Amino acid sequence: MRHLPVLIVLLPLVAAQLCLLISKIHYKAGRYTVLAAVTGSLVMSVMLLRQVIAEGSVHYYFGNYKVPIGIEFYVDTVNALILVLICLIGALTFMYTTPFARTTDKTLVGAANTMISLLITGMLGMTATGDVFNLYVFLEITSLSAYCLISLGGSRGIVAAFRYLLVGTVAATLYLIGVGILYGITGTLNMSDMAAILSKWGNEGAMLIAMCFLIAAFGTKMALFPFHGWQPSAYTHAEAGSRPLISGVMGKIPAYGLFRYMYCIYGTDYKYFRVFLIVLGILSVCSMLYGSIRAMAQTDIRKMLAYSSVAQMGYIILGFAIGTPLALCGAFLHMFGHAFMKGGLFFATGAIRHKFGTTKLEDFGRIYKAMPFTCGLLVVASLSMIGIPPTVGFFSKWYLAVGAAGTGEFIYIAVLVLSSLLNAIYFFKLIEKVFIQQKSAKTEALPAAEGPEVPLDMMIPIVVCFLAILLLGIFNAKIVDILMLAIKGVAL
Amino acid sequence: MISITALSLRPALAVLTTLIASGLIYVTGERVKANTREAITFVAAFINAALVYSMIPAVLAGKTIKLTVIEIVKGIGFAFNVDAAGMVFACVSATLWILTSLYSVGYMRGHGEKNQTGYFAAFAMCICAATGICFAGNLITFFIFFEALTIATYPLVVHYRDEEGTRSGRKYLAYTLISGQIMFAAIVIVYVCCGTLDFVPGGFIKPEDIPMPLMLILFFMMVGAGMVKAGVMPLHSWLPAAMVAPTPVSALLHAVAVVKAGAFATLRVVLYVFGPESAEYCHGADILAWMAVITILVSSLIAIRKDNLKARLAFSTIGQLSYIVLGICILSPSAAAGALYHIVAHAFMKITLFMAAGAIFVTTHKKNISEMVGIGKRMPVTMTAFAVASVGIAGFPFIVGFVSKANIIVGALEQGKPLFACTLIASALLALAYLMPVVYMAFKKDVTNPDFPCKAEASKPMLIPLVITAVIAVVLGVCPNFGLHLYDLACMAGNAIFGIGGSLL
Numbered sequence: 001m002r003h004l005p006v007l008i009v010l011l012p013l014v015a016a017q018l019c020l021l022i023s024k025i026h027y028k029a030g031r032y033t034v035l036a037a038v039t040g041s042l043v044m045s046v047m048l049l050r051q052v053i054a055e056g057s058v059h060y061y062f063g064n065y066k067v068p069i070g071i072e073f074y075v076d077t078v079n080a081l082i083l084v085l086i087c088l089i090g091a092l093t094f095m096y097t098t099p100f101a102r103t104t105d106k107t108l109v110g111a112a113n114t115m116i117s118l119l120i121t122g123m124l125g126m127t128a129t130g131d132v133f134n135l136y137v138f139l140e141i142t143s144l145s146a147y148c149l150i151s152l153g154g155s156r157g158i159v160a161a162f163r164y165l166l167v168g169t170v171a172a173t174l175y176l177i178g179v180g181i182l183y184g185i186t187g188t189l190n191m192s193d194m195a196a197i198l199s200k201w202g203n204e205g206a207m208l209i210a211m212c213f214l215i216a217a218f219g220t221k222m223a224l225f226p227f228h229g230w231q232p233s234a235y236t237h238a239e240a241g242s243r244p245l246i247s248g249v250m251g252k253i254p255a256y257g258l259f260r261y262m263y264c265i266y267g268t269d270y271k272y273f274r275v276f277l278i279v280l281g282i283l284s285v286c287s288m289l290y291g292s293i294r295a296m297a298q299t300d301i302r303k304m305l306a307y308s309s310v311a312q313m314g315y316i317i318l319g320f321a322i323g324t325p326l327a328l329c330g331a332f333l334h335m336f337g338h339a340f341m342k343g344g345l346f347f348a349t350g351a352i353r354h355k356f357g358t359t360k361l362e363d364f365g366r367i368y369k370a371m372p373f374t375c376g377l378l379v380v381a382s383l384s385m386i387g388i389p390p391t392v393g394f395f396s397k398w399y400l401a402v403g404a405a406g407t408g409e410f411i412y413i414a415v416l417v418l419s420s421l422l423n424a425i426y427f428f429k430l431i432e433k434v435f436i437q438q439k440s441a442k443t444e445a446l447p448a449a450e451g452p453e454v455p456l457d458m459m460i461p462i463v464v465c466f467l468a469i470l471l472l473g474i475f476n477a478k479i480v481d482i483l484m485l486a487i488k489g490v491a492l
Numbered sequence: 493m494i495s496i497t498a499l500s501l502r503p504a505l506a507v508l509t510t511l512i513a514s515g516l517i518y519v520t521g522e523r524v525k526a527n528t529r530e531a532i533t534f535v536a537a538f539i540n541a542a543l544v545y546s547m548i549p550a551v552l553a554g555k556t557i558k559l560t561v562i563e564i565v566k567g568i569g570f571a572f573n574v575d576a577a578g579m580v581f582a583c584v585s586a587t588l589w590i591l592t593s594l595y596s597v598g599y600m601r602g603h604g605e606k607n608q609t610g611y612f613a614a615f616a617m618c619i620c621a622a623t624g625i626c627f628a629g630n631l632i633t634f635f636i637f638f639e640a641l642t643i644a645t646y647p648l649v650v651h652y653r654d655e656e657g658t659r660s661g662r663k664y665l666a667y668t669l670i671s672g673q674i675m676f677a678a679i680v681i682v683y684v685c686c687g688t689l690d691f692v693p694g695g696f697i698k699p700e701d702i703p704m705p706l707m708l709i710l711f712f713m714m715v716g717a718g719m720v721k722a723g724v725m726p727l728h729s730w731l732p733a734a735m736v737a738p739t740p741v742s743a744l745l746h747a748v749a750v751v752k753a754g755a756f757a758t759l760r761v762v763l764y765v766f767g768p769e770s771a772e773y774c775h776g777a778d779i780l781a782w783m784a785v786i787t788i789l790v791s792s793l794i795a796i797r798k799d800n801l802k803a804r805l806a807f808s809t810i811g812q813l814s815y816i817v818l819g820i821c822i823l824s825p826s827a828a829a830g831a832l833y834h835i836v837a838h839a840f841m842k843i844t845l846f847m848a849a850g851a852i853f854v855t856t857h858k859k860n861i862s863e864m865v866g867i868g869k870r871m872p873v874t875m876t877a878f879a880v881a882s883v884g885i886a887g888f889p890f891i892v893g894f895v896s897k898a899n900i901i902v903g904a905l906e907q908g909k910p911l912f913a914c915t916l917i918a919s920a921l922l923a924l925a926y927l928m929p930v931v932y933m934a935f936k937k938d939v940t941n942p943d944f945p946c947k948a949e950a951s952k953p954m955l956i957p958l959v960i961t962a963v964i965a966v967v968l969g970v971c972p973n974f975g976l977h978l979y980d981l982a983c984m985a986g987n988a989i990f991g992i993g994g995s996l997l
Contacts, residue, residue, distance in 0.1 A: 326566065386669075387676075388643060389636040390564075398565055398632075401677065405684035413680060417673045424669050428662075436653045436661075477563040 004048045005060040005073040008083060009124045011037045011044075012090075016117035023110025030110045034117040035094040041124070042087035049080040053482060059130070068188040074130030076486040078332060081479070082127045082256055085336055089249050089343050090120040092461035096347060097241030112152055116242050118145040123253045132179050132265075133189045135257060139175065139221070142253065143168045146246060150238045157237035164230040171220035171227075178213035181206055182265075195265045204271050211276060214261050215283075221254035224317060225287035228310045232294075235306035240350055243302075244461070247309055248343030252335045255316050262320060263328075263490040281321035285415050287314030292422035296429075301349050301359050304426060305342065308385065311419065312338050318412060319400050327403025328487045329480045330396045336479070337392030337472055341381045344465030348374045348381070351454045351462060361430065365437040371453050375434050377466045382427035384469050387420045392473040399480070500559045503572035503627040506543040506582075509536050510620035514613050521609030526601075533593050533612055540623065541586040544579075545976065551579045552977055554984070564632060568689055573629030575693070577764075577985035580832050581756050582626035583976050584839045588748045589619045591957040595847055596740040598953030602854045605738060610647055615744065617644035622749040625756060631679050631689040631765065638675075638717065638757060642668040645750055648741045649734045660733040667730040671720040678713035682765070691760060693988040695767015704774065711776035715761045719780075721754025723810040724817055725787040732806045739850030742802060743843050751809060752835055755816040759831065763989045768823045781821035785915045787814040792922035799860045801849045804926060805842070808885065811919060812838045819900040822912060827903025829979075829986030834896035836978050837884075840965040841893055844881035845927075847958035848874050851950035861930050868935035871949050875934045877962035882927035884965050887920040891969035895979065 015037030023030030052058055057076035061067070075083070093116060122142030129135050147168070151161035183189060185206055186197040198207065216227065223231035235247045262276060291311030298304035312334070319331020351374045352367060353359050368375035384391035397416055404412035453459070472479065513536030521529050547557060551574060560569035574582075596615070600608050621644055624637030642665075650661035683689055685702050702710065716727070723731045731751070735742060744750070762771050762780070771777040788811045795807035816838070819831025851874050858864055868875040884891035887898075897916055904912035949955055972979035 329566070383643065387673075388639050390640075394636075394639075395565055397676075398680070401680040402684060405680050410681070413677045417677050420673050421670060424665070428665060432658060432661075435647075436650055436658055474562070474564070477566055480566050 001047075001051070003060070004044050004051070005058060005075050005128050006062070008041045008044050008048065008087070009073075009121060009128060011041045012117045012124065013121040016114045016121060019114040019117060020107075020110045023106045023113070027106045027109045030113045031094060031097065034113050035091065037117065038087055038090045038094060038120060041120075042084070042091055045080065045083040045087050048075060049077070049084055052077050052080045053485065057486070067190045068193045071134050072130035072190055072192075073128045074191065075128055077482050078259075078486045079127045079256065081332070081336065081482065082252070083124060085339055086120060086123050086127065086249055086253075088464075089245055089339055090116070092343070092347075092464060093242060093245040095457045096244065096350070096461045108152075112149065112239055112241065115145045115148045115152070116245065119149065119242070119245065119250070123249060126253045127256060130191045131189055132182070132191060132194065136172070136175060136179060139254075139257075140172060142250065143172065143221070146234075146250060149242045149246065150234050152239040153237040156233070157239070160230075160233040160237045164234045167220060167227075167230040171217045174213045174220075175217035178210045178217060181210040181213070191260065191265055195267060198265065199267060199269065202270070207266065207270065208272050208275075211261070211266065211272075215258065215276070215279070218254040218258040218261075219283065222251045222258075222313050223310055224283055224313055225290050225310060226283075228287070228291075231310065232303055232306040235309065236300065236302040240353070243350065244343040244346040247306065247346055248339045251309060251313055252316070252339060255313065255320075255335065258317075259320055259328075259331075263323075268323070268490070277321050277323055280317055281409075281412070284314040284317035284321055285412070287311060287317065288415060288419040289422070292419060292426070296422070296426045299361055301361055301364075301430070302346075304361070304430075305345050305349070308423070308426070309342055311423070312342065312385070314419070315396065315400065315416075318416075319403065322400065322403040322407060322409065322412065324403040324406050325484060325487050326399045326406070329483045330399025330403060332483050332487075333392065333399060333472070333476060333479060334396035337384065337396055337469065340465045340468040340472065341384045341393065344377050344381045344462070344469065347458070347461045347465060348377045351458050354454060354458065361433050363440045364430075364433040365439045366435065368434050373453060373459065373466075374462055377462050378434060379431060380466055380469050382431055384473070385427055386424045390473045391469050392476065393469075395473055395476040500557050502543050502547055503557060503574050503623075504559055504561060506540050506586075507572075507620055507624045507627070509539050509543065510616050510623060512536070514616035514620060517609060517616060518613035521613065526608065529609065529612065530593070530597055533616060534590070536616060537586075537590045537593055537619075540619070541590060544582045544586040544623070547574055548579065548583070548976060548981075551576055552980060552984075558629065560629075564636075568630060568632050568683075570633055570636075571629035571690070572627040572633070573691065574627050575691075575985065576981040576988065577756075577759065577832055578626040578628075580978055580981050580985070581752060581835055582623055583978060583981075584752070584836050585619060585622045585626070585748055587976075588839060588843060588961075591960060592740055592744055592748065592843070594953050595743070595850070595957040598951050598955075599738065599740050599850050599854055602951055602954065603738070605651075607651065607653070611651060611738075611741075614644050614647040615741075618648070618744060618749045620644075622753055625753050628691075630691060631682070634691075634757070634760060635672075635676065635679060638753065639672055641750065641753055642672060648744070649737050651737050651741060656736050660730075660736050663733045664730045667720050667727065668717075671717040671727070674713050675717035678710050681710060682714070691764040692767075693764060693985070694991055695763065695765055695770055697766050697770045699770050699773040701770075707770065707774040708776055711761075711766060711771070711774055712779075714765065715758055715776070715780065718754045718757030718761060719783075719817070722751055722758060722813045722817060723754070723787075724780075724783055724814055725790060725810070728787070728791070728810050731810060732803055735800075735802050735806055739802070739846060739853060742806070743846035743850070748839055748843065751813050752839065755813055755820075755831075755835060758817050759820050759828075762820050763828060768990060771821075772823060777821040777823055781818055781912065784814040784818040784821065785912065787811065788818070788915055788919045789922070792919055792926060795926040796922070799862055801852070801859060801861050801864070801930070802846075804861065804930075805845050805849060808845075808923065808926065809838075809842060811923075812842065812885065815897070815900060815916070815919075818912060818915070819896075819903065822900065822903045822907055822909060824903040824907045825983075825986040825990045826899045826906065827986075828989055829982040830896045830899025830901075830903060832982040832985055833899060833972070833979055834893075836968070836982075837892040837896040837965075840961050840968065841881040841884040841891075844877050844958050844961040844965060845885070847954065847961065848878040848881075851954045851958065854954065855948065855950045861933065864930065865933050866936055867933075870947060872947065873949055873955060873959065875931070877958050878934070879931040880962045881965060882931055883924075884969065885927060886923040887916075889969070890966065892965045892972070894969060895972045
């Protein structure tokens with residue numbers, strides 16, 4: 001039990017090392033290894049979550065070297081929930097990838113599975129760590145495996161991956177500069193230690209500069225406007241099986257990193273804290289509006305969803321920019337909800353592509369007849385994106401709006417309303433295509449995909465996402481209670 | 493204790509029955525025979541009606557049935573609260589669901605419609621949402637069902653999946669979603685200002701809670717969603733456009749669920765959230781009342797010029813719904829009771845008219861009034877029902893429309909607002925002017941239309957419901973309390989809002 005935090009991260013890491021070797025035996029064997037490892041992590045993260053709820057946050061010191069010498073993993077209710085989320089979507093992704101393995105080339109399939117496993121390791125580590133440099137290491141693991149996965153998505157994927165590589169490396173460097181400045185002031189890399197020192201002897205000017213670097217770095221990694229340039233093509237052309245994981249979860253972890261810096265390390269008493277709130281508020285509003293407007297113009301559903309992600313990241317950052325406990329809960333609830341919505345939409349898109357071989361919106365005419373469950377998920381996820389009750393999207397929006405009204409920032413409520421309506425335009429366009437538009441000549445089922453709607457291992461993720469969107473919505477008060485345990489102490 | 497628990501579960505059960513029915517129809521609809529599928533609808537409709545009716549005695553005795561299912565957002569429960577006002581609307585929708593379902597079967601089969609599974613599933617979903625709207629105990633529960641109704645109606649509007657249907661669907665969504673989102677913002681602000689969202693007869697917002705210009709803005713942000721669904725001008729234009737849908741949908745949209753939900757939303761917002769005192773203080777009620785007056789007059793004038801029968805009825809609906817809005821905004825006990833009873837009255841009369849229009853369309857394929865000369869010879873029963881409902885709409889005594897209108901007029905005079913009373917009388921004359929020509933033309937003696945050679949009524953499933961609704965319209969007109977004690981319930985609600993003790997009129 002004591003070693004849970006590290007085991008959760010370690011298991012996928014070990015599986016990733018073994019995956020390529022085991023794949024030599026059979027091209028599917030590697031996948032089962034990593035699936036088992038991630039499922040193990042999922043079970044352990046649920047256990048950890050229960051422990052954290054019951055007994056309060058957990059500090060884990062590597063090799064029992066005390067802070068500030070050793071490396072620390074720090075888990076409270078917020079990141080325990082995020083750990084569960086990563087493992088869950090990760091496990092679903094592994095279930096889902098097989099039908100996409102067009103090739104039975106052992107090396108290629110094995111490599112893809114290894115990379116997905118490493119991506120999960122990186123994200124788990126970023127979430128659990130309590131050390132700023134350790135966070136950099138995991139950030140790089142995440143990014144490098146993402147570059148590989150995107151480049152596996154064909155020739156356009158390679159271009160997208162290269163672009164992401166250039167931008168991502170700059171972002172990582174910016175992060176390192178920010179950490180360097182903070183290390184220069186405090187002489188420590190441990191987060192709680194750093195927070196304690198900064199609150200006493202902080203150099204406010206240097207801290208301001210460091211935070212600018214950090215916002216730029218995390219903003220790039222989570223694809224916040226105006227740092228989002230790499231994101232649409234990367235999400236669109238990433239390797240098909242891993243797309244739900246990349247688009248659903250990968251962007252959220254840097255956002256959590258930013259939360260850690262703002263609320264846990266700098267703290268709300270920091271002199272320029274309000275300035276950051278305003279800056280983040282402006283960035284998030286721009287993201288929400290710009291992402292939605294660009295999404296409307298897309299003809300490829302993957303690109304539309306990618307731009308919609310830019311907008312949805314805006315919701316999360318908006319919660320950070322409002323800063324009251326309820327607004328932060330709204331931001332995290334949206335983080336969980338959006339992982340299932342966007343992950344689910346990409347699961348559904350992948351299923352449609354598997355069946356009909358198309359991702360163009362104009363070819364989607366009346367596919368609901370052939371794929372009722374997939375289209376059910378499309379509708380529920382779309383409604384959740386717009387924020388129609390009782391889906392989770394409505395409730396996260398509710399908390400954000402209540403937070404904004406509480407601090408008198410009515411402009412944010414107006415933006416939330418406007419953004420919902422913009423979302424409605426392009427998601428109802430999708431629903432119209434799926435249910436109303438005449439069947440296109442091109443939408444003939446691929447010969448390989450005869451038979452039932454989709455294979456069972458693609459169906460499970462679709463059903464899970466469908467249920468998660470509704471259940472997270474209906475039982476959101478429970479999640480908020482859990483989040484509050486950790487958020488109460490740090491929020492405004 | 494057990495009986496009390498069972499009683500308090502009923503509102504949730506009523507909503508759940510319809511929800512399950514909707515899901516069942518959608519999932520199994522294509523795999524089972526059409527008769528089995530329709531059986532699901534009828535079983536659910538009867539269970540729903542039984543559950544709703546069984547709560548009447550408790551409500552009549554002055555109790556309210558409260559039930560909180562779960563905490564839906566931090567600090568607010570997903571709460572049902574069955575009071576007299578909700579009961580009136582619930583009885584209407586439960587009763588008319590049975591009749592409309594019967595009619596739908598006749599219409600959809602008689603007309604050979606496609607996509608019937610989706611149709612019946614969405615229909616059940618609409619009733620589920622309407623039932624939830626009736627019983628919702630606070631604004632957030634109300635809003636959840638209100639938005640569910642918006643979404644559930646959309647597939648019905650675009651039923652034919654053609655270009656016109658798509659366009660109407662978009663228009664419908666644009667109106668309802670925008671107003672819904674604005675209402676959402678208003679709910680959030682009210683929650684932050686007042687700390688509660690529970691409906692209270694007489695309202696929970698006190699004039700001193702919110703500063704003045706903000707209060708008026710909030711009033712219209714919140715009531716806007718109701719105004720759109722109730723078709724108050726200038727927010728009405730989705731309603732005639734939604735006419736492209738099949739006739740039973742129009743009957744449902746215009747007589748039972750959607751527009752009535754809008755009127756009911758207005759009632760809840762004006763009298764249960766703001767309350768008479770605040771609504772008068774912020775002048776919102778006055779402005780809304782005048783908008784309703786304009787709507788009543790203008791829509792009647794437009795209706796006179798429409799040749800398409802369904803379009804004429806649609807504009808008539810817009811006018812009649814504004815009666816309810818006007819009755820609410822007069823802010824007096826009898827006017828509120830009249831407004832609530834007009835939900836009942838208009839439902840039975842207008843659904844008769846729409847069903848008759850649909851029956852004519854299916855049997856003779858005529859849409860326009862000018863082609864219907866002499867149709868009374870071919871379909872005497874249908875047209876008699878149509879004639880009864882027409883004079884009822886105009887407010888003729890002994891038909892249900894008279895009861896509600898008389899109450900509203902009395903309320904207007906009590907409050908010293910004779911202009912509103914004049915509007916109602918003028919609009920009654922206008923209603924005669926747009927509906928009676930249809931009746932005259934149908935029964936014209938000296939002309940024999942070659943299209944209508946002999947007597948041939950619509951099929952039984954269509955004929956029976958429309959006769960029943962016409963009969964109910966007359967029975968309730970003679971004896972407003974017949975059966976379900978709806979008039980008493982409406983009066984109770986009116987008295988509760990204005991703080992007059994539980995005694996009946």
